[in-house]
Amino acid sequence: xxxxxxxxxxxxxxxxxxxxxxxxxxxxGGAISNxxxxxxxxLEGKMLLGSFLGILAAFWLHNSYGGALVAVLAGGLLxxxxxxxxxxxxxxxxxxxxxxxxxxxxxxxxxxxxxYGNVGSWTDASIxxxxxxxxxxxxxxxVIGQLLSxxxxxxxxxxxxxxxxxxxxxxxxxxxxxxxxxxxxxxxxALGINVARIQYFALILGGGMCxxxxxxxxxxxxxxxxxxxxxxxGWMAVxxxxxxxxxxIGVFLASLLIGVADALAVRxxxxxxxxxxxxxxxxxxxxxxxxxxxxxxxRANVALIRRKFSLKSQKISEDGKSEAIS
Amino acid sequence: MALAVxxxxxxKYFPSTAVQANRGVNFSxxxxxxxxxxxxNGAGKTTLMNILYGLHQPDEGEIKINGKHVLVPTPNEAxxxxxxxxxxxxxxIPSFTVAQNILLGIEPHKYGLLRQGYENDMVxxxxxxxxxxxxxxxxxxxLTVGMQQRVEILKTLQRNAYILLLDEPTAxxxxxxxxxxxxxxxxxxxxxxxxxxxxxxLPEVMKVADQVTVMRHGxxxxxxxxxxxxxxxxxxxMVGRNIxxxxxxxxxxxxxxxxxxxxxxxxxxxxxxxxxxxxxxxxKNEILGIAGVSGNGQNELTEAITxxxxxxxxxxLLASLDITKAAVHERRKSGMAHIPEDRMTMGxxxxxxxxxxxxxxxxxxxxxxxAGFLVAAxxxxxxxxxxxxxxVASAKTGEGIATLxxxxxxxxxxxxxxxxxxxxxVASQPTRGLDxxxxxxxxxSLLDASRSGAGILLISVDIDEIFSxxxxxxxxxxxxxxxxxxxxxxxxxxxxxxxxxxxxxxAEEMTQ
Ligand SMILES: Nc1ncnc2c1ncn2[C@@H]1O[C@H](COP(=O)(O)OP(=O)(O)OP(=O)(O)O)[C@@H](O)[C@H]1O
Ligand SMILES: [Mg+2]
Numbered sequence: 049x050x051x052x053x054x055x056x057x058x059x060x061x062x063x064x065x066x067x068x069x070x071x072x073x074x075x076x077g078g079a080i081s082n083x084x085x086x087x088x089x090x091l092e093g094k095m096l097l098g099s100f101l102g103i104l105a106a107f108w109l110h111n112s113y114g115g116a117l118v119a120v121l122a123g124g125l126l127x128x129x130x131x132x133x134x135x136x137x138x139x140x141x142x143x144x145x146x147x148x149x150x151x152x153x154x155x156x157x158x159x160x161x162x163x164y165g166n167v168g169s170w171t172d173a174s175i176x177x178x179x180x181x182x183x184x185x186x187x188x189x190x191v192i193g194q195l196l197s198x199x200x201x202x203x204x205x206x207x208x209x210x211x212x213x214x215x216x217x218x219x220x221x222x223x224x225x226x227x228x229x230x231x232x233x234x235x236x237x238a239l240g241i242n243v244a245r246i247q248y249f250a251l252i253l254g255g256g257m258c259x260x261x262x263x264x265x266x267x268x269x270x271x272x273x274x275x276x277x278x279x280x281x282g283w284m285a286v287x288x289x290x291x292x293x294x295x296x297i298g299v300f301l302a303s304l305l306i307g308v309a310d311a312l313a314v315r316x317x318x319x320x321x322x323x324x325x326x327x328x329x330x331x332x333x334x335x336x337x338x339x340x341x342x343x344x345x346x347r348a349n350v351a352l353i354r355r356k357f358s359l360k361s362q363k364i365s366e367d368g369k370s371e372a373i374s
Numbered sequence: 375m376a377l378a379v380x381x382x383x384x385x386k387y388f389p390s391t392a393v394q395a396n397r398g399v400n401f402s403x404x405x406x407x408x409x410x411x412x413x414x415n416g417a418g419k420t421t422l423m424n425i426l427y428g429l430h431q432p433d434e435g436e437i438k439i440n441g442k443h444v445l446v447p448t449p450n451e452a453x454x455x456x457x458x459x460x461x462x463x464x465x466x467i468p469s470f471t472v473a474q475n476i477l478l479g480i481e482p483h484k485y486g487l488l489r490q491g492y493e494n495d496m497v498x499x500x501x502x503x504x505x506x507x508x509x510x511x512x513x514x515x516x517l518t519v520g521m522q523q524r525v526e527i528l529k530t531l532q533r534n535a536y537i538l539l540l541d542e543p544t545a546x547x548x549x550x551x552x553x554x555x556x557x558x559x560x561x562x563x564x565x566x567x568x569x570x571x572x573x574x575x576l577p578e579v580m581k582v583a584d585q586v587t588v589m590r591h592g593x594x595x596x597x598x599x600x601x602x603x604x605x606x607x608x609x610x611x612m613v614g615r616n617i618x619x620x621x622x623x624x625x626x627x628x629x630x631x632x633x634x635x636x637x638x639x640x641x642x643x644x645x646x647x648x649x650x651x652x653x654x655x656x657x658k659n660e661i662l663g664i665a666g667v668s669g670n671g672q673n674e675l676t677e678a679i680t681x682x683x684x685x686x687x688x689x690x691l692l693a694s695l696d697i698t699k700a701a702v703h704e705r706r707k708s709g710m711a712h713i714p715e716d717r718m719t720m721g722x723x724x725x726x727x728x729x730x731x732x733x734x735x736x737x738x739x740x741x742x743x744x745a746g747f748l749v750a751a752x753x754x755x756x757x758x759x760x761x762x763x764x765x766v767a768s769a770k771t772g773e774g775i776a777t778l779x780x781x782x783x784x785x786x787x788x789x790x791x792x793x794x795x796x797x798x799x800v801a802s803q804p805t806r807g808l809d810x811x812x813x814x815x816x817x818x819s820l821l822d823a824s825r826s827g828a829g830i831l832l833i834s835v836d837i838d839e840i841f842s843x844x845x846x847x848x849x850x851x852x853x854x855x856x857x858x859x860x861x862x863x864x865x866x867x868x869x870x871x872x873x874x875x876x877x878x879x880x881a882e883e884m885t886q
Contacts, residue, residue: 219488221481228467228478235465238429239479239529240450 058194060311065195065203066269068307070095070278072206073261074285075303076213077254079294083217084250085230089145090130092282093152094255098123098262099277100156103175112178112267116202119263120256127255131248149282157275171272178202178268202264207300209257214296226250258282284335291338302338309334377441378405378537378568379426384435386421391777393768395421396432397592403585405440405536408559408569410579413589413612414809415781416767419572420462422589423539427459428452439537458530459539462572462807464522466514473497473510476529500532506558518669520551527558537568542807544578550667556582574809576605588612613811628845629658631694632829633679633710633798638688640674648674650853651688656798656829661820663844664833667873671853672833673715676802679831680712681705692798706735711796713787715803715833717780721787724776728769729757732790760789764819781812788819799823799830805839817843837869851875 074091081088098119106115130148133139160166178200187197217223228236229246237243261281266273284306292298309331316327379402386396395418403409411419424430426437428446437444439455446452452459466475473493482489482496494510501508506524514525523543530538540559544552559569559582573579579586580600588596588611596611610616633656640649649671656662666672677683679690681702690698692708700708714720722731733742733753741752757771764785769778775786784804791799801820805813820843824830834840840847847864849856849872856872868878 215487220486221483221488224470224474224481224488225479228470231467231469232465235467236478238449238459238461238465240448240453241479 064308064311067310068303069203069206070261070264070281071285072303074258075288075299077257078289079299080250081254082294083230084226084247090148091258091285092278093149094123094258095262095278095282096152098259099266102263103266103273106175106267107172112176115267116263119259123259124252124256127252131251135244169274175271177271200268202268210296210300287335290342306331376405377402379403380438382436384432386432394592399594403568403570405568406566407584408563410583410586411572414811416779417589418592453533456536458535460526462541468515471511472508472525475514476532539570541572576608609810628660631655632658634691636689639686640678648853656831661824661830661844663840663847664850665840665847666850668835670850680800709797711791711799713791713801713804717783717787728775729753732757732760764789780807799828802833
């Protein structure tokens with residue numbers, strides 16, 4: 049492989065990482081909710097809220113970091129509202145998600161039109177994009193430096209969150225409680241674990257992370273808000289969470305895969321004569337394939353769990369006494 | 375002796391089902407004793423224990439633990455008070471290990487991180503100190519039911535439970551596992567722990583308990599010590615009448631062959647051979663029992679016959695029609711009925727209404743559907759006739775069934791399965807978890823069905839059930855038929871030998 053090809057690949061990966069970031073953040077948020085037993089289909093709406101409020105707050109505060117922070121808080125609040133309706137009033141999760149997704153996508157348009165007289169998009173020259181940060185030492189390592197350094201703070205935050213969530217989920221008592229609640233709520237409750245508190249926590253955290261992913265779009269990647277800016281990324285995030293088995297590391301890899309496919313699609317559009325529609329479809333095909341895989345695995349798992357847990361299938365042990373695996 | 379638990383005047387009404395589940399109940403248990411709590415399905419036993427464990431709040435009444443007035447608003451508080459509960463349905467996290475399950479909610483940690491190795495040591499030490507060995511690092515989903523139960527008990531002991539509430543703990547155990555389990559209970563009582571045991575099996579009560587409280591319709595009917603009572607008087611107190619323990623009476627001469635299994639091979643889910651070359655015939659008017667310790671291929675055999683599992687080799691015939699590969703609905707159409715082992719997950723759909731549950735086996739047929747539409751009136755009529763004929767108490771057409779008691783749920787299954795006058799009935803553990811009154815009812819229904827011409831295959835690990843119903847008994851051992859005995863020839867000893875893999879031929883026994 050000659051130098052220019054190598055450069056091309058580093059370039060592809062860099063833009064893949066950028067494109068993966070909003071999906072990764074939302075998918076991590078979705079994964080933690082899923083782990084707590086709440087399937088969150090409102091990732092799309094929560095992201096869009098982050099994009100919208102992120103840039104508005106950046107404008108008002110004259111500070112893009114402030115904008116990102118406001119987005120996170122607003123996402124957390126939305127997560128809390130979601131949890132409140134789900135846990136207190138037992139609203140069906142799908143209905144709740146549809147309501148939130150619609151409310152945010154129409155609400156942002158309404159707000160833009162009323163206050164800025166504008167329907168399609170909004171920006172202001174005073175808004176600063178989040179700056180890219182070079183990591184000392186790392187940036188000087190050939191290739192690795194190019195791959196790992198020179199991104200904005202939200203991208204680094206997404207990596208740190210991935211690692212942090214992984215440790216919390218699998219190596220702390222709290223994380224174990226989250227998994228216990230997700231797998232068997234009744235069992236956790238009977239041992240005095242506060243199921244509602246854990247689900248509140250997961251949804252608030254998840255909402256905050258989704259919104260941060262959204263803010264990345266409006267103040268990290270571009271400096272504008274456009275109508276329906278999340279544009280299906282929330283659904284991609286749902287896919288990435290499931291494909292990554294709700295394991296932060298797996299979610300990271302799944303999101304990266306989608307991001308790189310996205311970046312590849314962009315490049316193919318520029319370089320080839322394949323109809324752009326077809327190419328733009330590439331990440332979606334990938335998502336569908338991923339979901340098929342997830343579906344197949346789940347079916348295998350359900351069969352396994354059913355065999356082991358409820359149907360009381362049986363196994364004969366070596367010593368001649370029989371044992372029930374249930 | 376000191377009272378560990380004293381509940382006075384406990385009342386509980388469930389508005390959602392309009393049931394007075396407990397009515398002025400006085401219940402007490404002495405420390406260091408095994409106290410049995412018996413009563414019909416729906417008598418209010420579980421409700422009473424749920425109140426003691428803080429899962430329900432009583433409308434009225436007081437609770438004293440070790441002589442002190444207490445309130446038990448939550449399970450957490452119950453745990454603080456030294457109360458532990460093992461529920462009718464286990465509450466375990468399948469993907470967690472034994473140690474992770476036992477220590478859930480009280481994990482030891484250092485710098486905020488879990489200490490997996492130390493957890494295993496803790497659990498091993500606990501298990502050893504009570505003589506209840508377990509492998510702490512084994513995943514719970516890989517354990518036998520008996521071992522899962524042990525994990526549940528260790529869970530309460532780890533939380534220093536001095537009062538153990540056990541809700542029908544033996545319903546899921548094989549007789550061998552149950553015997554082992556009773557030793558554990560006696561041992562715990564000897565160490566000063568108080569055990570409250572809900573069960574339907576009166577012989578168990580006689581064997582293991584010191585005291586017994588009998589409930590009926592939400593009230594306490596009788597409190598007595600075991601030495602002052604016997605099975606018959608307990609059964610009488612439970613249901614308010616004498617129970618006839620059914621015996622198969624005059625043997626009807628069995629008619630022609632209704633169903634036949636020929637050289638059947640079936641694999642278990644993990645691919646291992648579970649049924650290996652099983653053949654038998656079931657005749658008209660006959661009840662053929664499949665006895666055996668659970669885990670010897672009963673499930674795979676049942677599933678293969680009823681169409682829930684693929685057959686590797688061999689044939690299943692129904693009235694000389696080859697149904698080896700037939701779909702479930704085709705089998706049912708040809709006259710097969712199936713009473714599955716687990717009424718909660720396989721027999722019924724608890725999320726839907728009674729009406730939908732009674733027609734799932736025949737919703738495509740007239741008069742319940744016409745031109746692709748369900749006929750509500752016809753369905754309601756069927757539902758009502760089932761409720762009446764099978765006296766499904768407190769059930770109403772058009773309403774949910776989630777809150778019906780186990781006995782009533784099983785009556786509903788029976789009603790549905792028997793209402794089409796099937797030729798061939800596959801009944802798998804049809805009385806698991808039922809009270810004596812309901813068992814009597816189920817047995818009578820099956821005997822009636824066989825008398826009116828059906829052939830019945832009864833798969834059960836309960837030897838008493840096999841003896842009281844069957845004309846012939848086949849013993850399944852390691853996926854093969856170890857022997858077939860006629861009801862007259864069979865006795866407990868012979869069956870026991872076959873079930874344990876022994877041989878009935880004395881000559882061969884000598885040479886071994
Ligand atoms: N959570 C609930 N909501 C409404 N009704 C309930 C609830 N729990 C129990 N019931 C009703 O209260 C009555 C007593 O039920 P309970 O479970 O205490 O009986 P049980 O003696 O344990 O019966 P079984 O032997 O079948 O377990 C039943 O009629 C049942 O339908
Ligand atoms: Mg009960």
